[in-house]
Amino acid sequence: MTPEDSQIIIRDLSFNIEGKALLHNTSLSLSGDGITVLLGANGAGKTIFLKLLAGLLTPLSGTITSNKKTLEMKTRSFVSQEPVILRRTVLKNMLFVLPRITHEEGTLAKGLLKMMGLNEKEHQNALTLSAGEKQRLCLARAIITNPEILLLDEPTANIEPNSTTLIEKYLIQKVRSFRKIFFVTHDINQARRLADEIVFIDTGRVIEHSSSENFFKNPKTKEARKYISGKIN
């Protein structure tokens, strides 16, 4: 397999709502592994882009392919900024997303909860968890389906610092080596810690795409420079 085969290729991707273009003809070739962080000001189109990658929105035009094939929904897991928690126990929340529950998957679910520091709460009503614990549960639930691509929309916004640290540590140490991760954040420092490559979006256009190191050392556009310096957010 050539490096190009493992890439995620986006061709002429556009998205409109009621005639208003929220993502303009975007063509990109993204690395098929590691963490790609989507950066941009509020309303730039990061979440739209992520949801298009997740298959949750239908583009007006364009294609997304991986290994020269159209991406399938079953290869992707999406975690939103607002954790969606079902009214049942933590463990049952984990198992809900599985088409069938085997003994092995039950063990895997418990293992993932342990990694997320939730093993002692597996029989607790998930709605009583803290915001950070809920988001950790959502991340563990996304992993259990064994996706090839993990799409995270500001998963650490509005949660306590220890949960943020745990999530970042988990993504870097346990997930990055097995799966492609797309991560939306507003936190420049978090982007520096996590990103292998950066996609910078401004008013519905991808205006910069480079390695994390290049982006932070030598941003090419004035919008990216302003964003990094904190002049726009």
Added chain:
Amino acid sequence: MNDISEAFVSSLGLILFLDTELLEIILLSFKITFYAVLISSVLGIPLGAFLASTKFKFRNTIVSILFGMMGLPPVVVGLFVYLVFSRSGSLGWMGLLYSPTVMIVAQVILILPIICCLTFQIIESLHARYDEFFRSYRITKFKSVIAYIVDSRFELTTVILAGIGRSISEVGAIIIVGGNIDHITRVMTTAIALETSKGNLDLALGLGMILLATAVLLNGFILFLRGKYLKVPGGTI
């Protein structure tokens, strides 16, 4: 002591000494209500959940019709069911007119839209929260409808209780299709109407008190559920 207070004392006697006629009427009332609410819930809750979580061509039309049916006049429903089940009606051959079965049919027509529409309203808001999550994990329609029902179980309990309250206090439709026949189709509401018109206030008052107690208990239970499960410090459980 005036007539009303005498009747009141006499009615208390009927209740305390478990008068056979009173018990028979109460039991039939509860039986009809039980079956009517059971059938309406089994049909109405999944239908409401499906309509709230699925978009298809005539969905809005169906929902509008169901919401309109929430305000069906009971006597009109009674008349319609009467015509259908009367000897010359399309289902007259079944010979069900003036039986508890046809009273249940009339009750279902009245309660089903209420249960369906209240379920729709509850699950519509849940669907707004869950839809993206269900789609991202490719949850099947059947599994998602079950999840909506399971996750709104406490709210749906209040819907069922509202259905019970509506059913047990209904009189217009069941008096037409049931005929208020002694020992066969006489229930609390129809008996109260009849006994009051006859001036037999003690039985009417006794039944009235039971009916009132049932309504108060049901509402109390709804409030208890709301307090216990639906509103807790820090959010909804």
